Amino acid sequence: MTDGPPKEPVKYVEKQVHLPYRYVAGDYKARYLAALKDKTILGSKCSKTDKVFVPPIVASPESLAPCDELVPVADRGVVTTFCVVNIPVIGRSIELPYVAASVALDGADISIYALIQECKPEEVRMGMRVEAVWKPDGERQGGHEDILHFRPTGEPDAPLASFMHRL
Amino acid sequence: MPGLRNVAVVGFAQAPIVARDEHRIATEMLYAQVRAALAQCRVEREAIDYQAAGSADYLDGRPFGFVAALEVMGSWPAKPDLHLEMDASFAAYYAWLRIQTGDSDTALVCGYGKTSEGDPERVLNLQLDPYYQAAIGLDPTSTAALQASAWMARTGTTDRDLAALAARRRAAGARNPDAQVRAPANAEDLAKTPWAVEPLRQGYLPPVGESAVCLILAAEGKAEKMCDRPAWIHGVDQRIELQTLGGRDLSGSAGARLATERALAMAGLAKAADVDVVELCATTPVEELVLCEAMELDPTGTRPAINPSGGPLAGNPLMMTGLIRLGEAFRQLAGRADGHAVAGARRAIAHGAQGHCLQQNVVWVLGDQRRWT
Numbered sequence: 001m002t003d004g005p006p007k008e009p010v011k012y013v014e015k016q017v018h019l020p021y022r023y024v025a026g027d028y029k030a031r032y033l034a035a036l037k038d039k040t041i042l043g044s045k046c047s048k049t050d051k052v053f054v055p056p057i058v059a060s061p062e063s064l065a066p067c068d069e070l071v072p073v074a075d076r077g078v079v080t081t082f083c084v085v086n087i088p089v090i091g092r093s094i095e096l097p098y099v100a101a102s103v104a105l106d107g108a109d110i111s112i113y114a115l116i117q118e119c120k121p122e123e124v125r126m127g128m129r130v131e132a133v134w135k136p137d138g139e140r141q142g143g144h145e146d147i148l149h150f151r152p153t154g155e156p157d158a159p160l161a162s163f164m165h166r167l
Numbered sequence: 168m169p170g171l172r173n174v175a176v177v178g179f180a181q182a183p184i185v186a187r188d189e190h191r192i193a194t195e196m197l198y199a200q201v202r203a204a205l206a207q208c209r210v211e212r213e214a215i216d217y218q219a220a221g222s223a224d225y226l227d228g229r230p231f232g233f234v235a236a237l238e239v240m241g242s243w244p245a246k247p248d249l250h251l252e253m254d255a256s257f258a259a260y261y262a263w264l265r266i267q268t269g270d271s272d273t274a275l276v277c278g279y280g281k282t283s284e285g286d287p288e289r290v291l292n293l294q295l296d297p298y299y300q301a302a303i304g305l306d307p308t309s310t311a312a313l314q315a316s317a318w319m320a321r322t323g324t325t326d327r328d329l330a331a332l333a334a335r336r337r338a339a340g341a342r343n344p345d346a347q348v349r350a351p352a353n354a355e356d357l358a359k360t361p362w363a364v365e366p367l368r369q370g371y372l373p374p375v376g377e378s379a380v381c382l383i384l385a386a387e388g389k390a391e392k393m394c395d396r397p398a399w400i401h402g403v404d405q406r407i408e409l410q411t412l413g414g415r416d417l418s419g420s421a422g423a424r425l426a427t428e429r430a431l432a433m434a435g436l437a438k439a440a441d442v443d444v445v446e447l448c449a450t451t452p453v454e455e456l457v458l459c460e461a462m463e464l465d466p467t468g469t470r471p472a473i474n475p476s477g478g479p480l481a482g483n484p485l486m487m488t489g490l491i492r493l494g495e496a497f498r499q500l501a502g503r504a505d506g507h508a509v510a511g512a513r514r515a516i517a518h519g520a521q522g523h524c525l526q527q528n529v530v531w532v533l534g535d536q537r538r539w540t
Contacts, residue, residue: 013298021228021285026192058195061238064212066202 028056031070037142039134043108045069051109074106075147076131078158080167081111084121099124103150104166111166118151127157171433173537174266175390175397178207178383179494179503184347184376184482187283193227196379197279198239204275204381208393212241215383216271218248219262220278221255222486225290227281240277247271253527254278255380256448256489256519260405260529262384272386273393278487279379287375287485294522296411307450308372310412310523312364315453317418319366324456326366330358332452332466333371333480340477342507345491347376347482371452373483380487382494387537398500398515401538402433405529410522417524423461426530427516434532439464442514442532444499445471446492449518450479454525458518462530471516472509475499489519493531500535 025033028044032055035042044056048065054073059066082101099121102111116124117133130150140146180203182196205211218240224232233250240248247265251258255278262274288306295301295310318324334354340346352370360370383393390397406422406429409415427439439445439462449455459466459473466473474480476495479488496515498504504512514534521527 013302015297015302017293019225019228019285019289023228023284024187024189024192024281027190027195029192030190057238058198059239061241062243064201064239064241066198 028058028070032056033142033144035072036144036146037140039075039140040072041075041105041132042070043073045071052107053110054105054108054112071107073108075134076129076153077103077105077108077111078163079116079124079126079128079130080104080163081126082116082124084124097121101130101150102167103130104163109166114147115149116151117149123152125157127160127163129153129155129158171539172267172269173387173390173399173539174263174384175387175394175399176382176493176497176533177385177390177394177397178204179380179497180204180207181345181380181491181494182378183345184378184484186347186374186376188281188377193222193232193279193281193379194235194239196377197236197277197381200379200381201239201241201275201277204383208383208385210393214389214393215241215273215275216246217262217265217274218246219251219255219258219265219274219276220249221251221253221258221490222278222280223252223290225285225293226287226485227284236277236279240275253486254448254489254519254521255382255487256493256517256529257405257521257527259382259384259490259493260403263400263403266384266386272389274384276382276384276490277380278490280377280484280486282375282377282485291523294410300412307523308364308367311451311454312367313412314417314457314524315366315451317416318453318457321418322456324453326358326368327354329366329371329452330354330368332455333357336474336477336480339475339507340481343476343481344506345378345482346477347374348477348480367451367453371480373450373480376482376484378482378484378487378491380490380494382490382497394501396501396535398497398533398535399537400531401435401514401534402430402532403530404429404433405527407527410526412524418457420457420461420525420528423458423518423520423525423528423530426528427462430516430530430532434534434538436514436532439516440471442471442516443512444475444496444509444515445473445518446476446478446495446515447474447518448479448489448492448520449474450483450488452480454520457525462516475504475507475509477507489521489529492519493517496531496533500533
């Protein structure tokens with residue numbers, strides 16, 4: 001501050017913002033995450049339409065009825081949509097290219113995001129059957145990382161009509 | 168003022184304010200309130216034409232958190248929807264405007280947010296101008312202390328006056344089951360608590376709290392079917408002042424004064440003191456005194472009753488503290504205030520605020536009868 005006023009006009013001010021957070025998982029997500037430790041994927045069932053949401057949510061956005069029943073869904077399902085990722089993402093160290101997909105698990109009415117591995121990206125297609133590859137017993141922590149990725153099962157493809165409303 | 172539609176508050180549900188709900192996320196807290204408010208009105212979502220909400224994603228750190236809230240406000244079939252990064256009392260104002268246009272008759276207004284998940288003092292620092300005021304680390308307690316100093320210098324208000332006011336609100340909060348601070352405290356003890364930031368003591372300020380609220384508005388014709396005793400909106404006005412703290416006189420609130428004048432004029436009332444109940448969104452005792460001056464109210468009087476719910480000093484869930492004032496006015500007029508009811512209340516004022524040192528103000532005037540015929 002001893003140098004006097006700046007000789008050049010100040011064009012911008014750089015500022016870093018640090019905001020810490022301390023989350024709760026939530027009633028439904030806490031049970032969902034804990035169940036992953038036992039290789040169980042939980043959804044919540046709409047009391048009005050019987051649709052099953054994964055991860056579980058408190059109410060159906062469609063009917064606004066409560067989803068008060070938690071039900072297990074399969075750890076396998078169908079690729080509904082996907083994209084081949086060719087650009088590195090900060091914080092992810094997966095070898096490029098890889099496939100990020102929406103997977104509708106058997107028994108669920110909405111898809112989850114999943115990483116597809118153990119096949120070539122060009123082999124992935126809508127309708128492809130896939131299954132979860134879990135971390136070994138004793139290593140699962142009750143988090144999303146408990147599922148390493150999904151891989152093809154080799155079953156015949158599912159017809160579009162079976163998943164077009166579960167994208 | 169001809170041509171306005173009679174619109175009423177017909178339902179209000181609030182989660183009791185807590186320091187931190189360790190189990191539920193914001194949407195889980197809110198869903199219970201949406202269901203409760205709809206149930207009060209004996210309707211399902213199909214009866215709602217318009218949705219509005221107030222919250223701040225920065226407070227609970229979930230980008231696009233307001234979209235997740237639509238899951239529990241209802242999102243199918245799609246309805247006109249508005250989200251404000253402001254206290255939900257301002258969302259109610261926009262919903263009221265929308266109903267005035269005639270294309271909607273009913274509106275669901277929600278406020279929510281997990282204040283405990285973030286650091287509100289740091290987040291609210293970002294409301295200030297980034298070059299001079301945010302940069303020196305001012306938080307809302309510091310700016311409230313600047314305002315308190317300005318007020319006390321101008322009016323001669325003493326530390327004991329603030330303690331006495333805080334003690335009165337604590338006594339009222341003890342009668343409100345939704346309040347967070349329910350333990351009464353006497354002025355002597357509050358005056359011994361340490362400074363939060365001088366001249367404001369910790370005992371004069373509300374703790375961090377969180378809640379979820381849902382309020383329903385309906386126009387004449389539908390309001391009567393949804394509620395036995397609707398709280399009719401007689402007047403409303405909102406005003407916004409400069410962000411820069413040095414650009415306005417912090418010892419007063421020109422915005423609150425003007426909003427009050429305009430809302431009273433719309434309501435056909437001569438003065439704020441003509442109502443029975445006033446709920447002020449004052450998060451410090453000094454803010455309450457500033458607002459009383461702007462509204463020409465006696466802060467020590469018994470009629471109108473000021474903050475019979477305990478007000479924000481007994482619970483300040485950010486982004487919904489203002490909407491709760493409107494909900495409390497409804498409770499008083501609809502006979503639902505139970506243990507903190509003001510006997511014979513027929514008219515009420517509900518105030519909402521946003522920003523440092525009452526930067527933005529909204530003033531509602533309500534009555535138990537329709538305003539326009």
